[in-house]
Amino acid sequence: MTAMMPGSDTLPSVADLGLVAFVDKFWVEAPWMFWLGSVGSCFAFMISPLFTVYLPVPAVFLSANLLDRHASAMANHRIYILRQTGMMVKMLAGLHWAAAPEVRARFGLVPYPPDPDTWRTS
């Protein structure tokens, strides 16, 4: 997720916005099918540099520049299923990144209040 949304001169990286806490929350709250799809996509992202930057190593060992090329190639890959896994990783990152107050401020939007996470019990 960090590779997909690494930040820019004007926008923060998803890694700087409490990503670990988000991932912890997501693992607890997501239904297992969605969880499995997410983990599978992250795993596919990790093991697929051979198909993008032509190096037989996990993505975690790539240099910053190669990792960026890998992220871009996954999101644009000609093989649909690889493109879809890239999309899944990007969607998860985006759900957290764009909800952050820092990002919303950059987009001219007021911060979100907390999600209530409650429902009617009577």
Place this chain on the structure above:
Amino acid sequence: MSHFAYRERGEDLEIEVDWVVVGSGAGGATAAVSLARGGAEVALVEAGAWRNPEQYPKTAYGGMRDLMPGFGSAITNSAAQWPIVQGRGVGGTTVINSAICVRTPGDIFAQWQRDLGLPDYSERIWAIQEQLESELAATETPLALGRTNQLAMKGAKALGYESHPTTRYVRECTGSGQCLQGCGAQRKQSLNLNFVPETVELGGTVVSCAPVHKVTLEGNRAVGVTGNFQHPRTRKWGAKFRIRARKGVMMAASVLHSPVLLLRSGVRNKRLGYDFRAHPGTGIFGVYDDIVDMNKGATQGWASMAYREEPGFKLETLSIPPELVASRLKGGGRELMARLGEYRHLAMWVMAVRAETTGTVGRGPFGPVVRYLLDEADMKRLRGGAVMVAKTHFAAGATHVIPGVHGLPYKLGRDDLHVLENAPLQPWHWVGVLSHLFGGCIMGINPNSSVCDPAGRVHGYDGLIIADASQIPTNLGVNPQHTIMALARLRAEEALATA
């Protein structure tokens, strides 16, 4: 009577009513309140939780978690995996849609009569729709609510085709841009705010957090439903519920769930799950020199039906939350971050195809399985609609458009439209989405080619009535909520008259 929510194991619930209505969305809530107004004792059973507006999530993440089945993970199980948009919770999809209100077009009734031998519903349906418009405050969206809507109107005018501000079930929209996460401002008239509480006031019962497992059949008669409560957060299974129906069961569990539930219950009909249809669509971003801020204003304040009949698509504005824009733009890494830097200058408009393609809904180990892949004729319609959206953006002053089609450049300029006109027709090149689902339990006069009769009664069964969009046999080509609600009220009135 009252509301029963999640119960722990051992706290089983058993009740008996006249009618059980399964599902509380546009069809179910309307059927339930109509039955209750007619003096019937009703239980409205809903798989998801009942949330008041102050309990709606604010983020897109919260919306997927709290208001959509499976975290919004429903997709077509075909060569192209397109998401399927549906709500879950009391109020169903009416909580997360834009509440667009369009009367059923006359050509639909003519088509049903001509091709399917159905009776002419037009006068009764339009009379009910007039009532519903009054009850739910159907109002034209002020165009002042959102620059993206104003730009779309300007573009359509410049190109000379008909378009209009949407009419929606909204009381004095404030343009909070939160339709898709539930309107916390309480302006949108989703049915959890009106028809469901009214059902309770009239003596009905709401059972929430309660996915129905089976319709109980005694011989060929539906006599109730059974299931287990499910905790809305942990998804832990809780107590059993058994609801007995003295008069019958109305199915309004949605196009995805009604056919599957009937199959699981042992209902025999060879068309169950077939004739699935949808409005598949895609969005095109326009890039403007000035700030657009598409998430300020009405989420869907503009529409055009100019091309509904030929070639067969409709156009709308749709301001998706920024969280989803991040995944909708092509690319990853630094290139994606650079593209997101333009966010405030983007406007997203969508087209949806009045598709002729049909698919199926079937039982899978983990829920409904949808098989649906657009054929070439519908893909041509989709591409044609995308071109029209792009032209409208340029006519409104956009400098570029972002088509999001694999194999095409990220941005296209005014002189590059031919590239989009020749875009590949394979669905997996496109980022599509299915909204507005139809079929799976379609109505008709022949039991060999339909699931229910023209009054919604499942062929060969007593007391089992279809009251949601799964009975709709063709693609409407307009936003279906108004039609679904009117058909549901018609089913309730017919049931009251005959039961």
